[in-house]
Amino acid sequence: MNKPDTMNAPNRLASAFAKPHPALVCFLTAGDGDTAANLDALVAGGADVIELGMPFTDPMADGPAIQNANIRSLGAGTTTADVFSMATEFRQRHPDIPLVLMGYANPMVRRGSEWFANAAKDAGVDGVICVDIPPEEDEALGPALRAAGIAPIRLATPTTDHKRLPAVIEGSEGFLYYVSVAGITGKQQAAQGSIEDAVAILKSATDLPVAVGFGVRTPEQAGAIAKVADGVVVGSALVELVAEHGSNAPAKLRELTAGLAKAVHSAARGTP
């Protein structure tokens, strides 16, 4: 049970996106390095939302950086129970920072979608992004998440045309994640102009906050995107710091996150 003074799931996400500035969303793979210390560094650096990647043997939408983080995490013996422990402990340390689990369908549905949704709820998770459950297969996970009060966060992509967009938005909660590149994580970056056009279309179609990710690595890019979007997601660049610096990663993560947060938070909305 949540204490009366802590927010429940939708409220934490809604509050993060209701701040007077755009939100910085930071991703790390659970169980890759000292996850607790690394997540704390992201929060200390100014992250508004944490995305915690659930490791999977077959991360087919991810580029080498996050693939390797998955391999390292699983190699270190990370289990689903461990991921939920990390989430639970994060929630105890940071009662108000939204925490989103991101991953692939199979580990999420292995013990049944209700089991997963309830475990996520008990761990204080606010939302779930499942890469390989499109709206067409929503019933595999969506109803259980909604019943548990967890936001199913959907992805929109450059290939999501106007015919599909309503189906993607319908049933989405928390925020809409715009994957700015048709490709895998951490590779190319999208042209700023194409991001601006896409975000404008998405925002005209939904009241949900729109966060933009894939290929965002630097404060400059993040700041430019934050001028048009409600949030900016950074993943591979952070994961690479964990790989490179090991136990010294928290200081590096905090430094990069602070730079990203400064750029994102100072970008005035609606002034592209």
Added chain:
Amino acid sequence: MTEQPNSFRNQPDANSFRQMPDERGHFGDYGGRYVAETLMPLVLDLEREYRAAQADPAFKAEFDDLLEHYVGRPSPLYFAERLTENLRIGAASPDHGAQVWFKRDELNHTGAHKINNCIGQILLAIRMGKTRIIAETGAGQHGVATATVCARFGLPCVIYMGAEDIRRQQPNVFRMKLLGAKVVPVTSGRGTLKDAMNEGLRDWVANVHDTFYIIGTAAGPHPYPEMVRDFQSVIGKEARVQMQDRIGRLPDLLVAAIGGGSNALGLFHPFLDDADVKMLGVEAAGHGLDGDEHAASLLGGFPGVLHGNKTYLLQDDDGQITEGHSISAGLDYPGIGPEHAWLKDSGRVEYTAVTDEEALEAFQLLCRTEGIIPALEPSHAIAAVAKQAKEMPKDSVILANLCGRGDKDIFTVAERLGVEM
């Protein structure tokens, strides 16, 4: 015998096993379209184009023409007389020892059933205006078949192949290169078929505008399982007619090896509504089903989601995919086509598994009794046939799919038999 109606949407019949999948691509609980949003519009496009192609007589005519004159179909139906006699020696009684027949798909151009599907998919790719082809391959047979049709139609071709499989299947790697394909080694995971499929999906998602992914088995997101089955069903349609012509009736038992399951579905599907025809799918038991070193997704796995579909998977309690093992590179995939998952649960098809050792014995048995060197994949089917034939009456008929020839496997077999080459 007139041609069987295939899966082209006829009137639904509740008693039919041949009406699947539903319009969302589900085979009961299995199948579906579990892909990233980036791929979803493509998968929907592909389905639309496939429906249009199914309704277009010109598409079927071109497919049939290429199968006849380029692939060399129909493949022969062959009565394996010496094998039959040999198996009767160990039969349950003098009245036992079924007749063993083979559908000779190893005689196809490129040496396996894989080419049937590749012809269909490349025609679809061309129809969709795609200009670049990618594929994954395990044993290399699908890679060779894809490289072949790409050469035939002048399209650039990239084949993803696990580094471990490249080591095991050098002759096929060289064949692909001769045919002009680029073979990309995949080192993630254990460097086998599933890792190659991950890499294929990563390429596809990054090149959606111009690239067609020719999936090699009846798995992946809808419509692939249905489409691959339909293209491979030429095997069973021919066999049905040939059996009637040769012995005036249908066989009692169909047997086929299963990795992803396309050769088995190709043989089985046209017979699914023939209640008197039993069917047996043969998975790879590797070192045995009691350990982890096997590739029997149906007999040793649990339902889950991988590579775009829900099906039986080799996985642990957390849903992490475990690596299959088989002496046959074409069978060691931790999943299986979703239609097989449904056929297993429905009880229409039975499934069994055969170990590496049993497959090796069957491989040698066929070499010596029939002068046919089979691939290690159908060697699993032959091992199962040997067990079944002994328990069946003499006048009963088993039809097994000889889905590939064994030239590619002689190095693996030599190594296992302790022969230096």
